[in-house]
Amino acid sequence: MLEIRNLHASIDGKEILRGINLTVKKGEVHAIMGPNGSGKSTLAKVIAGHPDYEVTAGEVLFEGRNLLEMAPDERAREGVFMAFQYPIEVPGVSNAQFLRLAYNEKQKHHGLEELDPLEFKDLLKERAKVVEMEASFMTRSVNEGFSGGEKKRNEILQMAVLEPKLAVLDETDSGLDIDALRVVAGGVNQLQGPENAIIVVTHYQRLLNYIVPDFVHVLANGRIAREGGKELALELEEKGYDWIKAEQQESGAGAPAN
Amino acid sequence: MVTEVVKALSTYQSAFRELKQTKPSVAWVELMRESAMDRFESLGIPTVADEEWKYTNLATLAKEDFQLATQPSDLKRADVERFGFPETAGSQLVVVNGQFREDLSQREKLDGVVAIDLFTAVADARFSKLARNYLARNANYHDKAMTALNTAFLQSGVFVLIPKNVKVEAPIHLTFIADPSVPKSASFPRVLVVAEENSSAHLIESFVANEEGEYFTNAVVEIVVEDGARLEHSRLQQESHQAFHIATSSVELGRASSYNSTAINLGARLARHDISVVMDHEGAECWVDGLYVVGENQHSDTHSVIDHKQPFCNSRQLYKGILDGNGRAVFNGKVFVREGAQKTDALQTNKNLLLSPQARVDTKPQLEIYADDVKCAHGAAVGQLDQDQLFYLETRGINPELGKNLLTYGFAEEVIEKIGVASIRAELDNAVLKQLHANLEE
Numbered sequence: 001m002l003e004i005r006n007l008h009a010s011i012d013g014k015e016i017l018r019g020i021n022l023t024v025k026k027g028e029v030h031a032i033m034g035p036n037g038s039g040k041s042t043l044a045k046v047i048a049g050h051p052d053y054e055v056t057a058g059e060v061l062f063e064g065r066n067l068l069e070m071a072p073d074e075r076a077r078e079g080v081f082m083a084f085q086y087p088i089e090v091p092g093v094s095n096a097q098f099l100r101l102a103y104n105e106k107q108k109h110h111g112l113e114e115l116d117p118l119e120f121k122d123l124l125k126e127r128a129k130v131v132e133m134e135a136s137f138m139t140r141s142v143n144e145g146f147s148g149g150e151k152k153r154n155e156i157l158q159m160a161v162l163e164p165k166l167a168v169l170d171e172t173d174s175g176l177d178i179d180a181l182r183v184v185a186g187g188v189n190q191l192q193g194p195e196n197a198i199i200v201v202t203h204y205q206r207l208l209n210y211i212v213p214d215f216v217h218v219l220a221n222g223r224i225a226r227e228g229g230k231e232l233a234l235e236l237e238e239k240g241y242d243w244i245k246a247e248q249q250e251s252g253a254g255a256p257a258n
Numbered sequence: 259m260v261t262e263v264v265k266a267l268s269t270y271q272s273a274f275r276e277l278k279q280t281k282p283s284v285a286w287v288e289l290m291r292e293s294a295m296d297r298f299e300s301l302g303i304p305t306v307a308d309e310e311w312k313y314t315n316l317a318t319l320a321k322e323d324f325q326l327a328t329q330p331s332d333l334k335r336a337d338v339e340r341f342g343f344p345e346t347a348g349s350q351l352v353v354v355n356g357q358f359r360e361d362l363s364q365r366e367k368l369d370g371v372v373a374i375d376l377f378t379a380v381a382d383a384r385f386s387k388l389a390r391n392y393l394a395r396n397a398n399y400h401d402k403a404m405t406a407l408n409t410a411f412l413q414s415g416v417f418v419l420i421p422k423n424v425k426v427e428a429p430i431h432l433t434f435i436a437d438p439s440v441p442k443s444a445s446f447p448r449v450l451v452v453a454e455e456n457s458s459a460h461l462i463e464s465f466v467a468n469e470e471g472e473y474f475t476n477a478v479v480e481i482v483v484e485d486g487a488r489l490e491h492s493r494l495q496q497e498s499h500q501a502f503h504i505a506t507s508s509v510e511l512g513r514a515s516s517y518n519s520t521a522i523n524l525g526a527r528l529a530r531h532d533i534s535v536v537m538d539h540e541g542a543e544c545w546v547d548g549l550y551v552v553g554e555n556q557h558s559d560t561h562s563v564i565d566h567k568q569p570f571c572n573s574r575q576l577y578k579g580i581l582d583g584n585g586r587a588v589f590n591g592k593v594f595v596r597e598g599a600q601k602t603d604a605l606q607t608n609k610n611l612l613l614s615p616q617a618r619v620d621t622k623p624q625l626e627i628y629a630d631d632v633k634c635a636h637g638a639a640v641g642q643l644d645q646d647q648l649f650y651l652e653t654r655g656i657n658p659e660l661g662k663n664l665l666t667y668g669f670a671e672e673v674i675e676k677i678g679v680a681s682i683r684a685e686l687d688n689a690v691l692k693q694l695h696a697n698l699e700e
Binding site: 048049050051071072073075076077081082084087088089090091092093098101102105106109141158162 | 645646647649650651652653654655656657658660661664665667668669670671672675
């Protein structure tokens with residue numbers, strides 16, 4: 001589904017990703033872990049198409065198509081979704097209005113039926129159960145005045161409505177208490193299936209107790225320093241990230257690529 | 259230039275002489291009109307040399323030979339239906355070219371409210387005392403030329419009296435229709451609203467055009483909210499994009515009264531709205547909010563004055579502007595806290611969204627405080643659409659064009675959503691988007 005080859009990306013002339021290779025097949029759950037500044041979030045943003053990041057080398061194929069040539073909105077309509085680490089507030093636009101617009105844009109793109117506000121309300125009510133969100137959130141402005149946990153739940157609600165093929169969750173666990181974490185992770189698990197794939201970007205192993213990955217990739221200095229199964233996450237939890245960094249330095253892999 | 263102004267003056271002078279013949283009134287009104295005409299003659303149409311008109315140039319207005327609209331309009335009730343709202347059926351008062359039209363108005367839902375032609379009211383023994391007390395009391399024609407011009411041409415308009423303790427359920431909808439049978443006509447709508455003690459009502463004013471055209475509306479609305487009364491006021495300016503719209507809203511608040519105003523400015527080629535709220539009694543509170551949207555070749559100017567003269571009064575002001583094309587806007591907001599007006603709580607905010615590099619706004623919030631135990635804040639902002647918000651929408655499959663429209667709509671919504679009438683909100687949502695040539699449904 002997703003094929004990343006030798007991906008290099010920079011922001012303001014500073015190289016953050018230095019040759020990422022990653023293959024994600026449908027039905028899989030991948031975890032991207034790593035210390036702060038390792039490039040985890042950059043990878044998520046590059047997949048989503050954030051305009052501040054410049055891809056300087058490499059390629060990203062999504063279902064065989066060049067993802068990097070697609071505008072962010074086109075990527076979304078094709079089935080790529082990123083749950084933001086810091087969801088953006090959109091004052092004056094109700095959650096329901098926003099979600100219906102996004103839903104209908106996608107439906108239209110695929111030649112499927114668009115829903116009027118009443119029909120959409122039913123769909124939204126159904127999907128909101130996934131993250132245990134109350135109806136009152138639907139009439140409020142997008143993320144405005146939401147608590148940290150509510151914002152993250154709202155991200156997963158959007159995922160539930162848009163049913164992406166590939167979902168990238170950027171530090172969805174940050175700032176969540178244990179109950180909110182359980183709800184959010186439970187929501188993601190309900191949405192995971194044999195036809196889609198999920199990339200969980202996280203600093204901590206905690207979330208991976210709930211969303212169990214098939215593969216764990218550890219990033220350091222913009223490269224994948226180590227890969228393994230879910231047990232790798234537990235090892236990191238125990239030993240921290242320093243040994244990965246040390247290992248990387250020994251092998252010289254941390255040096256900037258030219 | 260000077261000769262042009264003189265020409266405009268003489269046009270109004272001859273119209274005024276004619277008006278005195280055709281529409282005589284009671285002595286005090288005759289005197290008031292005379293004195294207002296005198297003031298207009300000596301003040302003249304303001305120029306940009308006047309600080310209050312620094313960014314709004316009336317040269318074109320002065321140059322154009324606008325004639326007092328005297329031809330009766332042949333609009334029928336069926337023609338004006340489209341200017342009403344479902345919520346105001348049975349409570350709509352229609353003014354065409356400044357003339358109150360009994361035949362086009364509906365009052366079924368206004369039991370207990372007096373809503374009649376102002377020119378009749380001034381001569382009616384039941385209301386003349388009230389009218390004499392309040393008319394031209396807050397709308398000052400001594401220093402303000404355009405108010406003077408309106409006052410000189412007082413010949414109709416609307417008088418609304420909400421008697422003591424009366425709670426009016428239906429919104430009172432004043433509909434000002436411009437129906438210029440002859441091009442370049444001028445009309446001078448005038449309104450006096452008195453909300454007596456402990457009454458409550460929602461007043462809607464809408465300024466609309468029967469058809470697009472070049473005309474001039476000069477409106478003055480005076481509002482008195484007596485002790486303990488509550489008035490919600492929605493003002494919708496949707497004049498023709500070729501029209502000149504100059505208006506004054508002068509409001510006086512009684513003790514522990516409440517006034518909640520939302521002014522939406524969408525239309526006109528040149529629009530100017532002066533709104534003043536005087537709080538000369540303790541415990542009054544007001545919200546004075548607004549939205550102006552200007553597109554290509556439009557100019558919208560709002561001047562507001564919130565005058566805290568007594569202690570324990572609150573004022574909240576939020577004005578938002580959306581500017582597209584080469585549109586221009588002016589916001590000048592003065593808040594005075596007079597000596598002795600302790601415990602004043604005043605907040606003023608002006609936010610502008612520039613959608614085009616050619617658009618321009620001149621904003622000037624002013625706070626003048628002469629008391630020491632007060633809570634006051636003000637601020638102004640001018641910015642573009644937020645790129646992070648736009649990207650967020652894009653990652654949800656919303657294309658950039660639609661995303662921009664959605665954000666612009668959201669920006670306006672904070673003001674529009676205040677209006678407590680659903681069909682007006684819906685119409686304004688559409689009108690804002692239409693003005694920006696935007697569509698959320700595609």
